[in-house]
Amino acid sequence: MVSGGFRKSNHPAIIGFLMPFATAGIASVSVLWGWNDDSPLFFRLTFIVLIPLFLIFGLWLSIKSIPLIQAKGDKDYAYSGLVLNIFFILLYVFSAISIGYIRPR
Secondary structure (H helix, E strand, C coil): CEECCEECCCHHHHHHHHHHHHHHHHHHHHHHHCCCCCCHHHHHHHHHHHHHHHHHHHHHHHHHHHHHHHHHCCHHHHHHHHHHHHHHHHHHHHHHHHHHHCCCC
């Protein structure tokens, strides 16, 4: 718990908090880097596989970190990560639905 005056960090809470931002960075880089790419496979792998996996992993880490709050602290990171991951998952789902219905003709 406390050794040398320092508390051990709640690493799942911190990583779970940072995962939505890492996912947004991956999405931004893939759009900017592959904008003129002729390969739709790159976008499909990124947006259909990689981004949901990162968001679900962040949500899992945030949920996993909640029981560790008493022992390790970082309550703010745990709950903020939970809210951010849920928000980004909902944003992803609604974006995927709207892209499916609104297609250029």
